[in-house]
Amino acid sequence: MTDFHIRHGAEVADALRAGRPVVALESTIxxxxxxxxxxxxxxxxxxxxxxxxxxxxxTIGMVGGQLVVGLxxxxxxxxxxxxxxxxxxxxxxxxxxxxxxxxxxxxxxxSAVAAAxxxxxxxxGGLGGVHREAAxxxxxxxxxTTLARTPIAVVCAGVKSILDVGxxxxxxxxxxxxxVGYRTRRFPxxxxxxxxxxLDWSVDSPEQVAAVLTARDQHGLRTGGLIVANPLxxxxxxxxxxxxxxxxDGLTLLERTGVTGxxxxxxxxxxxxxxxxxxxxxxxVRIILRNADLAARIAVAAxxxx
Ligand code: PSU
Ligand code: MN
Numbered sequence: 001m002t003d004f005h006i007r008h009g010a011e012v013a014d015a016l017r018a019g020r021p022v023v024a025l026e027s028t029i030x031x032x033x034x035x036x037x038x039x040x041x042x043x044x045x046x047x048x049x050x051x052x053x054x055x056x057x058x059t060i061g062m063v064g065g066q067l068v069v070g071l072x073x074x075x076x077x078x079x080x081x082x083x084x085x086x087x088x089x090x091x092x093x094x095x096x097x098x099x100x101x102x103x104x105x106x107x108x109x110x111s112a113v114a115a116a117x118x119x120x121x122x123x124x125g126g127l128g129g130v131h132r133e134a135a136x137x138x139x140x141x142x143x144x145t146t147l148a149r150t151p152i153a154v155v156c157a158g159v160k161s162i163l164d165v166g167x168x169x170x171x172x173x174x175x176x177x178x179x180v181g182y183r184t185r186r187f188p189x190x191x192x193x194x195x196x197x198x199l200d201w202s203v204d205s206p207e208q209v210a211a212v213l214t215a216r217d218q219h220g221l222r223t224g225g226l227i228v229a230n231p232l233x234x235x236x237x238x239x240x241x242x243x244x245x246x247x248x249d250g251l252t253l254l255e256r257t258g259v260t261g262x263x264x265x266x267x268x269x270x271x272x273x274x275x276x277x278x279x280x281x282x283x284x285v286r287i288i289l290r291n292a293d294l295a296a297r298i299a300v301a302a303x304x305x306x
């Protein structure tokens with residue numbers, strides 16, 4: 001194959017051409033973040049949540065070396081069920097294309113591809129960030145540096161507590177990535193409603209987020225991303241005691257097994273899902289569906305003439 005141009009799903013292409021609202025979705029949560037067989041069902045539910053709120057879903061991933069914006073159900077099934085799907089950050093995209101790989105795109109890769117396609121809003125579960133031992137390992141997700149140069153709004157439930165949340169917020173500040181809480185001034189901790197840190201800004205409505213995007217455009221400063229941090233309601237979070245126990249065990253296991261690098265996030269997520277007997281999975285799914293709904297409402301607000 002020598003034609004490596006990005007393929008757009010027909011519905012996504014039509015919507016982008018007509019200026020209708022589109023929401024980008026990542027595939028790493030499907031291939032590497034959620035256990036089978038729930039992952040395929042959830043991938044479909046995320047797309048449906050976007051549709052229910054009036055936008056077109058564009059799940060992004062790579063099938064046989066072809067980068068696709070708006071995977072169809074066959075593609076999605078393949079990325080959710082076959083073995084050997086690569087986890088693709090931005091730097092991996094061209095190599096994976098040239099070698100004909102199947103691959104799932106992380107927040108970094110999805111953001112970059114979506115922004116290039118003209119999509120302005122992206123929904124995911126939790127952002128990657130600074131890992132806890134980063135002072136020794138230098139393990140910081142490329143999600144952060146990519147968002148520093150990619151104009152897209154990412155709706156997420158903060159970063160997972162498996163990371164160093166405070167360090168991640170500091171890096172986002174340094175990198176010039178905007179962070180606003182959705183109806184909160186506390187940065188959410190993914191499974192937990194409150195990640196333990198204050199935010200400077202809070203927005204109250206999809207329209208207000210759309211106004212932020214418009215202001216950036218009109219200022220001519222579309223240099224970086226905007227994180228819209230959408231916490232779970234307190235009564236839907238993972239039981240904090242169960243969370244703390246599971247995290248402590250997971251970090252011990254991580255050290256004992258010697259897992260490092262890009263395998264760390266999938267390893268800890270899988271540990272949570274098995275150790276909590278599905279409780280963390282249910283919370284994870286709720287997070288993603290709520291973020292998909294909010295992202296779609298932001299995309300709808302942003303597509304209306306101001
Ligand atoms: N958050 C989740 N589930 C996930 C991820 C984040 O709740 O599966 C994925 C995202 O795709 C994110 C990636 O971009 O993990 C970060 O991985 P790393 O730390 O290796 O950059
Ligand atoms: Mn990493």
